[in-house]
Amino acid sequence: MSARTKPLELVEPSVNDGATKALHFEKPAPKAAVKMVDAGNVDELVRLLHEEAKAI
Amino acid sequence: MSVLVFVEDWNGSFKKASFEATSYAKRWANMMNTQVVAVTSNSTTSSELHAYGADHVLQITLAKTGMGIAEQLGQLCNDVQGVVIAGTALGKTIGPALAALNNGSLSTNTISLPLSINPTEVKRGAFSSKGIETIELNGSLPIVSFVPNSIGIEEIEGEGETNSKDITGNDLMEITEVNVASGKVALPEAEAVVSAGRGLKGPENWGMIEELADVLGAATACSKPVSDIGWRPHSEHVGQTGIQVNPNLYIAIGISGAIQHLAGVSASKTIVVVNTDSEAPFFKAADYGIVGDAFEVIPKLVDALRAFKAAS
Numbered sequence: 249m250s251a252r253t254k255p256l257e258l259v260e261p262s263v264n265d266g267a268t269k270a271l272h273f274e275k276p277a278p279k280a281a282v283k284m285v286d287a288g289n290v291d292e293l294v295r296l297l298h299e300e301a302k303a304i
Numbered sequence: 305m306s307v308l309v310f311v312e313d314w315n316g317s318f319k320k321a322s323f324e325a326t327s328y329a330k331r332w333a334n335m336m337n338t339q340v341v342a343v344t345s346n347s348t349t350s351s352e353l354h355a356y357g358a359d360h361v362l363q364i365t366l367a368k369t370g371m372g373i374a375e376q377l378g379q380l381c382n383d384v385q386g387v388v389i390a391g392t393a394l395g396k397t398i399g400p401a402l403a404a405l406n407n408g409s410l411s412t413n414t415i416s417l418p419l420s421i422n423p424t425e426v427k428r429g430a431f432s433s434k435g436i437e438t439i440e441l442n443g444s445l446p447i448v449s450f451v452p453n454s455i456g457i458e459e460i461e462g463e464g465e466t467n468s469k470d471i472t473g474n475d476l477m478e479i480t481e482v483n484v485a486s487g488k489v490a491l492p493e494a495e496a497v498v499s500a501g502r503g504l505k506g507p508e509n510w511g512m513i514e515e516l517a518d519v520l521g522a523a524t525a526c527s528k529p530v531s532d533i534g535w536r537p538h539s540e541h542v543g544q545t546g547i548q549v550n551p552n553l554y555i556a557i558g559i560s561g562a563i564q565h566l567a568g569v570s571a572s573k574t575i576v577v578v579n580t581d582s583e584a585p586f587f588k589a590a591d592y593g594i595v596g597d598a599f600e601v602i603p604k605l606v607d608a609l610r611a612f613k614a615a616s
Binding site: 266267268269270271272273274275276279280282283284285286287290291293294296297298301303304 | 438
């Protein structure tokens, strides 16, 4: 009930002076299809991460 | 005139993101034919910053909070053409406050160097990194807060000078307690992350995840359900409502790949997924996938990586 009796303060909206402007949007480059590695051949995953992805 | 860069340190050492920030500032400054002023509280290893492009290092005693630091940086911005801040937890609090205090225009989540300088245009991740926005900064002070690991570091044979200055900032809040995350590698700036989900069946099985992270020098992370049920601390939760990461390598183990999780990790450069379910949606976002039982695959992967490290 206190919400109903609380005075409502009206505030004027502030003006957005446009400090930033969105120029355009794009989608990220599509990823290549996932390469599946056999669960019994993790050495192949290590090779791919080192030689192809250069992640390790 | 100069480009100002805020250089964060932790326990007396600079964060990798701070070197990246300095390197970003140098490349931006070169576009404007001006110099880089690095602001830091670190008084012991500040000379390291010259190798990443800092022409001048300014040591100040930093305020305790982002708001106070923003006020300090604002006092240094009279002849500044741009400000660079790494998008760390602290950096994310400084940027908006600095923009508000100095009539600046801020680009958060920035993932590119400036495309142009007058006006400044940059690319930033939008819509939880599902899109890329090109944004123009029209305020009198362009401020760039970039995603760590997204720009890269360039070392140069640079040298410069170091000065100190007395500037005060008003901390509007008092920090009463600091809890430090227990992980060996800080998750938001980690170059490699090993993350696991409910597929691990219980917190007692996280030993192999930590072992794999150790071998890779990676941070450990988890999905939201895992932190919600208390298997891992909330500080490890990555995803749309957790920490958003951008490592070179993200390994997801036993995580199905809900869209909220992908939103926090999709900017990773290489994603590896290990899951028993070949239909798990995470495979569509992955670079490499293994359909298999984590309890069999991960120990083999740890051994294979150890052998690789020993041989190289």
